[in-house]
Amino acid sequence: MILSDFIKLLESKNDIVRIKEFVDPVLEIAEITDRFSKSKNGGKALLFENTGTDFPVLTNAFGSYARMCSALGVNDLNKIADEINKLFLNFTSPKKNFWDKMSVLPALKRIADWMPRYRQTKGKCQEVIMQTPDLNCLPVLKCHPFDGGRFITLPMVHTINPNTEIRNLGMYRMQIFGSKTAGLHWHRHKTGAAHFEMCKRQNCIMPVVVTLGGDTVYTYSATAPLPDGIDEYIFAGFLRKKGVEMVKCITQPMYVPSDVDFVIEGYVNPQEPLRTEGPFGDHTGFYSLEDLFPAFHVTCITHKKNAIYPATVTGIPPQEDACIAKATERIFIEPVRLAVVPEIEDMNMPVEGVFHNIAIVKIKKTYAGQAIKTANALWGAGQMMFNKIMIIVNGNVDINNYAELTDKINANINIESDVYFTKGPLDILDHAAQSSGFGGKICIDATEKYVEEKLMDNKSTNQKLYEFINKSKFDKNNIKAKITVVMDDFADTGNISQAVWLLGNNIDAVRDCLIIDGNLIVDACMKHKNHKTIFANREFVFNRRCPDIACSSAETIKIIDKKWETLNIGEFILSPSENIKNLVLSKSAEFTG
Numbered sequence: 122m123i124l125s126d127f128i129k130l131l132e133s134k135n136d137i138v139r140i141k142e143f144v145d146p147v148l149e150i151a152e153i154t155d156r157f158s159k160s161k162n163g164g165k166a167l168l169f170e171n172t173g174t175d176f177p178v179l180t181n182a183f184g185s186y187a188r189m190c191s192a193l194g195v196n197d198l199n200k201i202a203d204e205i206n207k208l209f210l211n212f213t214s215p216k217k218n219f220w221d222k223m224s225v226l227p228a229l230k231r232i233a234d235w236m237p238r239y240r241q242t243k244g245k246c247q248e249v250i251m252q253t254p255d256l257n258c259l260p261v262l263k264c265h266p267f268d269g270g271r272f273i274t275l276p277m278v279h280t281i282n283p284n285t286e287i288r289n290l291g292m293y294r295m296q297i298f299g300s301k302t303a304g305l306h307w308h309r310h311k312t313g314a315a316h317f318e319m320c321k322r323q324n325c326i327m328p329v330v331v332t333l334g335g336d337t338v339y340t341y342s343a344t345a346p347l348p349d350g351i352d353e354y355i356f357a358g359f360l361r362k363k364g365v366e367m368v369k370c371i372t373q374p375m376y377v378p379s380d381v382d383f384v385i386e387g388y389v390n391p392q393e394p395l396r397t398e399g400p401f402g403d404h405t406g407f408y409s410l411e412d413l414f415p416a417f418h419v420t421c422i423t424h425k426k427n428a429i430y431p432a433t434v435t436g437i438p439p440q441e442d443a444c445i446a447k448a449t450e451r452i453f454i455e456p457v458r459l460a461v462v463p464e465i466e467d468m469n470m471p472v473e474g475v476f477h478n479i480a481i482v483k484i485k486k487t488y489a490g491q492a493i494k495t496a497n498a499l500w501g502a503g504q505m506m507f508n509k510i511m512i513i514v515n516g517n518v519d520i521n522n523y524a525e526l527t528d529k530i531n532a533n534i535n536i537e538s539d540v541y542f543t544k545g546p547l548d549i550l551d552h553a554a555q556s557s558g559f560g561g562k563i564c565i566d567a568t569e570k571y572v573e574e575k576l577m578d579n580k581s582t583n584q585k586l587y588e589f590i591n592k593s594k595f596d597k598n599n600i601k602a603k604i605t606v607v608m609d610d611f612a613d614t615g616n617i618s619q620a621v622w623l624l625g626n627n628i629d630a631v632r633d634c635l636i637i638d639g640n641l642i643v644d645a646c647m648k649h650k651n652h653k654t655i656f657a658n659r660e661f662v663f664n665r666r667c668p669d670i671a672c673s674s675a676e677t678i679k680i681i682d683k684k685w686e687t688l689n690i691g692e693f694i695l696s697p698s699e700n701i702k703n704l705v706l707s708k709s710a711e712f713t714g
Contacts, residue, residue, distance in 0.1 A: 122194065122361075123380050124179060124334045124429045128168060130191060131182075137166040138690050144169050146178065147271065148677045148682075151264035154180040154434045156681075156694040158441055164189070167690075168429075172260035176430045182337070183433075184441035188447050192337035193360055198451035201360070205455045226469055235358030237376075243637040244368035244379025246335070247423040255300045259383070263434050265402030266674040267710040269411060271297045272401060274433045276385075277343040279330040279375055280304065280316040283323055288375070289313065290353035292343040295331065296398050301419040304398035305329070305389065308549040312349055317415060321391035328373040329389050329417055334382030334431050335684045336361060345482065346453060346504045354378070372420040382428040386421040400710035402671025405475045405550050405626055406437035408710035410668050436671050437701060438622060442470040444546070461502045462495050469520045473618055477507035477548050478625030481526065486515040489573040492566040493541060500545055500562065507548040509561065509630050515568040523617075530567040536641045538574070539566040542631050552668050553648065554629045555661075561631025604641045611703050619701070620645075632661060649712050669712040670705050672698035679694050 122130065138157075144150050150169055157164030157649060159309045171179040175420045183189050191194055222582040251258070257344035261271040273295040280289050289312040296304040296428035307313040320327040332339070354365045367376040373386045395413035403409040433441050450470050458465045467483040470476065484495055492513040534540070541564040547554050554560025606624055613619050625647040628634070633644040647662040678696045685693050706712045 122192070122337050124182075124337070124382060124431060125427070126165075127192065127337050128179070128429070129215070130637065131166050131188065136185075136188065137168060140167060140169050140688055140690055141171060142215060142684075142688050143171040143173065143456060144684075144688070146172055146174075146260045147263045148266065148673070149681060150180065150262055150432075151434045151627045152673045152677050152681045152696065152698075153688075153690070155436060155440075155697055156330060157181055158184045158434065159439055159697045160689055160694060162186075163439070163441070163444060167209060172430075174258060174260040176260055176424075176428055176563055178260050179429050179431045180434060181441050182431060183340070183444050186444060186447065189444040191343060193448065194338070194362075198448050201452045202455035206459070209455075209459055231362075233586060235355055235362070235364055236714065237352070237354045237367050239367045239369075239376060240379070241369065243375075244366070245333070245425050246377065246379055246381045246384050247368065248373065249424050249428075250371065251422040251424075254385075254419045256297050256303060256385070256419060256422075257300050258422075260430050260432075261297055262434070264434050265408070265436065265671045266677070267399050267408060267669075267671075269296055269397075269399045273297070273303070273331070273333070274435065275340055275431045277332045277335060277381075278307075278313055279332070279374065279377065280313045281328065281553055282316055283319050283325060283327075286349075287350055288352060288354075289316065289349075290339075290343045292340075294401065295417065296401070298396065298416065302416050303417045303419070304396055305417045306401075306414050308396055310546070315349075315554045317389065317391055320389075324392065326360070327385055328375055328390040330370055330373050330375045330377055331379040331385040331387070331417075332377050332383065333385075335378050336365075339365075339378060339381065341445065341448060343714065344449070346449060348503070370421070378661075381425075383422070383424045383430070385419055386423075387417050387419040389415045389417055391415070400668070402436050402710075404438075404440065404442050404618070405437040405552075406622060406670060407442070407506055407550075407552060407626060408668040408671050409550050410711060413527070427467045437697070438475055442476075446470060446472075446476045454585060457499070457502060457505075462498045464495060466515075467520055471621065473621040474625050475622070477504065477509075478551075479510045479512075479621070480505070480508045481512045481514070481520045483518065483520050484513060484515050484568070486568050489571040492568045493564065496564040500543075506546045507551075509547060509551070509563065509628075511562070511564045513564065513566055513568055530565065531603060533567045533569055534603060536636055536639050539570075540564070540634075540636065540641055541566065542634065544631060551626075552665070553627050553633075555632060555663070555665070557665070561629045561634075563630035563634060568679070603639070604643065606643045606645050609646045611706075613703075647706070667712045668708055669707050670701065671710075672701055672705060675702075 158181050166182045167180045172178050183192055263271045276295050278291050278293050290315045291311055293307040338357045338360040344354040358364045366379045368379045369376055370386050377384055396416045397411050398414040399411035400408040454468050464484040466485050469481040471479050495513055495567055496511050514529050519525050543562050545562055545577055547558055547560045549558050608614055612623055627645045635642045649667040652663040
């Protein structure tokens, strides 16, 4: 469903607000969007019609479960997983005779219908060709006061493997450097970065094409954790139940969907020096600090007549990206079960875990050690490698009911024997790890135990540890909970959602977790460069730069408060930044202590 039709659908459901008064794409649109996205059930989608440019801005389009379902053409995201399961079983189940084998033909026909289709004529996305391409013609947002500039936040970035010519579609934010130049923020784990390194070794120019808008399934497909080599437009065809019509770009040797709203064609020269990009208030709720990334040079911009510019606002959860992540959780649980961990019954990745920090997994347990086997398998599966806190349960428990889940954990864990630590890859945006992209992970095995597991005894005999217990402020006789989290005094520990969010972001599981006489003590305090900690006679100096929390400035909040009534957008919503401004520790994107 293209954006214009999606907007009509949302209007029919009274699920979008049109804003006709001018709202500045610099800070103001983001502040209003933040207020709606943190409202009950994700608030409404927003269409800013007066942006100071020729194009309206659509935000929070995927910001509720219902809108995410509508964007993917279903009433329940689990139906997509069910369809994947049926398709897999159709091809893998035993075929006893000729007619059983013939029964797969309709499925093969459907798959053929999902394949991209290429045409040589121009598409709607090329109705208008900018004679002089200028990125400043677009209503690109600046979302947070210490962002390094304005960022395209929903770019669908097309790259090609120079060896195989296989296309990849990814989503990597883009900072506007000038009228024809932008930064491409792809991390080392991403396919776009791999293609860049290949082109660098081969000393060849790297064509890159960025699209915006079009069918709503394209945006989701660009974020989907598909295996390398699987074309995202085949997946998009599966979601929309018809092949994507592709047209050739004007200045680059690539094809893009004919119905996208914008096409930004260009290239990257891998031999050029990298450019400083950032800071940026990221989906973790913290700024990602400035770093070096490739420069993207624009050669052409085309767009539809009446094009709509889609954007998203990241920051402290919940935000729109939480619903995109929930779609991935629901859709890809079936492929994970089929290919990696067949014992999985359900999975929940809480919004406070910002995609990857926290995962709650429910399994069908049939033997001792199965929880640890599950954790190791998931930590080796695609983007689950970035997870650092995994809780595994089994039996009759609703993993979306956190009170019930807490009771299950307390009933089933022996801290000495059921908490496991390891190290592995982490998201580059994880600021707490001692090294960038690598650090500690923890698995809490809260499954019901077999006899073999109960016999284990990992109780520490470390003399220094017991000396620490006796001398420390932790009185083991007064600790009633099995897990105790230590937080900064400015954190609102009465706000469980905020506490869990800070916990997930601020710990390295190996460095900051300590088992003390049957209790797990977790240091979830903020660290900063040259921060020195002595924890149970273990001394460490944190040697990385630490980002501050991303929220609106007092000036922007006042502007929107004053504008609210004139915008005619409904009942006044207090800025969410008012409730977390005590967490902001510096007057820049970096927390220096």
